[in-house]
Amino acid sequence: MPATIHDCLACRLLRILGGLIGVYALLSLCLRPMHLILLLNGLALSVSAGVAVAYLPVAATALRQQTPSRGDVLGVGIFFAGLSGVALRIESILARDLAQPRILNTDLAAVSIFSGLLGLVCFLWAPYASEGRVPRERWGYAGLMVAAGVGLAFTVSAAHHFVTPSPAFRFE
DSSP, X not given: OOOXXXXXXXXXXXXXXXHHHHHHHHHHHHSOHHHHHHHHHHHHHHHHHHHHHHHHHHHHHHHHSSSOOHHHHHHHHHHHHHHHHHHHHHHHIIXXXXXXXXXXXXXXXXXXXXXXXHHHHHHHHOTTTBTTTBSOHHHHHHHHHHHHHHHHHHHHHHHHHHHSOBTTBOOO
16 A cells, blocks of 8 residues: 555654754755855764764674675675765865865875775675665666766776876876
């Protein structure tokens, strides 16, 4: 039987997300963008660190197993996503808030991108990991196909720019 609007509004997750969106809307009206971004970076850093710590035991156990379950693979992905979030928020705080844009061209930037990439690969690799639903296998395959297409397009574009560099798109 389909859920009614009342059932959806009563959903705890929707209430929590709606409340957070409301707080964000209020903050965006009260704070200048640069202050809001600093606040959000701090909150995202905190939550990302919490996620990385919470999923560290899951990831450590899964990486020692001969054949980890799909849930374990998803846990490893969540760990790496949390780790990536920590590094990305540190980068953003340093680059934006402390006027240190050089941080964007360091090993920290590469680690943050790579750890996020590892997490994302695990997300796609773990169909039906959570109660047989997350993600559904056909959507996992669709995601892989989109990732392959975007990756191919980027590779062709990057190769073209390696051969004929443009001031707007440089690899240094």
